[in-house]
Amino acid sequence: MRAFLFLVALCSAFSSFAAPRCDITSAIRYAEAGPVSLAYQSIGRDSDPALLLVMGLGGQLIHWPDEVVLALCQQGFRVIRYDNRDVGLSRWNQPPAQANLTVEALRYRLGLPVAAPYSLSDMAADGLALMDALHAQRFHVLGVSMGGMIAQHLAAMAPERVESLTLIMSSSGAQGLPAPAPALVRQLARRGAPNRQVALEQQADLLAALGSPQVQDDRQALLQQAATAYDRAFNPEGVQRQVMAILAEPSRVELLDNLRVPALVVHGTADPLLPVMHGVHLAAHIQGSQLRLIPGLAHRFQEPFKAPLLAAVLPYLKAHREELGHLAQR
Numbered sequence: 001m002r003a004f005l006f007l008v009a010l011c012s013a014f015s016s017f018a019a020p021r022c023d024i025t026s027a028i029r030y031a032e033a034g035p036v037s038l039a040y041q042s043i044g045r046d047s048d049p050a051l052l053l054v055m056g057l058g059g060q061l062i063h064w065p066d067e068v069v070l071a072l073c074q075q076g077f078r079v080i081r082y083d084n085r086d087v088g089l090s091r092w093n094q095p096p097a098q099a100n101l102t103v104e105a106l107r108y109r110l111g112l113p114v115a116a117p118y119s120l121s122d123m124a125a126d127g128l129a130l131m132d133a134l135h136a137q138r139f140h141v142l143g144v145s146m147g148g149m150i151a152q153h154l155a156a157m158a159p160e161r162v163e164s165l166t167l168i169m170s171s172s173g174a175q176g177l178p179a180p181a182p183a184l185v186r187q188l189a190r191r192g193a194p195n196r197q198v199a200l201e202q203q204a205d206l207l208a209a210l211g212s213p214q215v216q217d218d219r220q221a222l223l224q225q226a227a228t229a230y231d232r233a234f235n236p237e238g239v240q241r242q243v244m245a246i247l248a249e250p251s252r253v254e255l256l257d258n259l260r261v262p263a264l265v266v267h268g269t270a271d272p273l274l275p276v277m278h279g280v281h282l283a284a285h286i287q288g289s290q291l292r293l294i295p296g297l298a299h300r301f302q303e304p305f306k307a308p309l310l311a312a313v314l315p316y317l318k319a320h321r322e323e324l325g326h327l328a329q330r
Contacts, residue, residue: 022073033129039089040082056145060088086238116244124153171278268297
């Protein structure tokens with residue numbers, strides 16, 4: 001009997017060594033969040049401190065580079081990335097309200113209220129519902145671009161649950177900040193594609209425009225990235241609804257002025273969509289926040305900038321993870 005128990009224990013030990021803690025191929029699962037079922041992936045041990053990644057406009061969970069996710073997990077986090085409502089594999093449990101982006105964009109330009117089918121606050125509530133489903137009472141949040149805007153709302157809605165807030169390539173939404181490059185606005189305004197090839201070409205053009213002038217993109221690599229996202233899920237109407245949620249959003253300056261959550265703001269000096277003053281202004285309105293500016297970084301996770309991004313983010317997250325560990329020991 002003792003020999004049998006020894007063999008069982010030995011096999012279990014081999015199994016635990018064989019299964020990596022940070023498996024970026026872990027299964028896609030679903031969590032109910034009111035009107036939507038959110039597709040998510042959890043990477044790392046359930047007992048590790050949770051880190052929620054919130055993606056930007058039209059982005060799917062696959063747009064978080066695997067090597068970045070792996071580095072975050074190896075830092076000791078349980079990394080949770082998910083598809084926002086209206087993109088990727090997330091599904092509606094009830095149809096969203098109807099709205100016309102052309103009409104609402106015109107209202108926005110005229111300074112009139114925008115009627116969006118849902119708000120960025122609703123999207124923040126999705127993230128909280130996901131963490132509830134995963135029984136993560138306290139967690140860290142990292143948001144990029146629109147995901148950073150969502151993360152700001154999430155931290156304001158549940159400051160007692162957010163251990164730290166990291167905002168990359170994001171904005172306060174305040175009036176008077178520099179506008180995006182006009183050529184980029186025209187590309188963003190292109191809607192609809194008659195077939196897959198045209199859709200891929202348009203997305204590759206947009207990716208190139210969001211990139212840094214210091215980097216020469218490989219066109220075929222951009223097309224492949226666009227194809228991977230298109231073949232996983234293609235929902236241009238959903239992206240339009242996300243755009244309306246951004247247009248309907250008032251300035252978050254008052255929200256940020258009252259926020260009392262440890263925060264790191266990371267921004268690139270070559271961002272064509274949200275120029276660098278967006279990051280500077282954002283950090284200025286979060287009490288006690290840290291600001292890291294990365295020379296040449298634009299509005300994409302391009303290969304030459306992954307290392308500088310991780311160098312800015314990892315020490316900050318490590319410090320707050322260790323701080324939480326010390327408090328738990330006390």
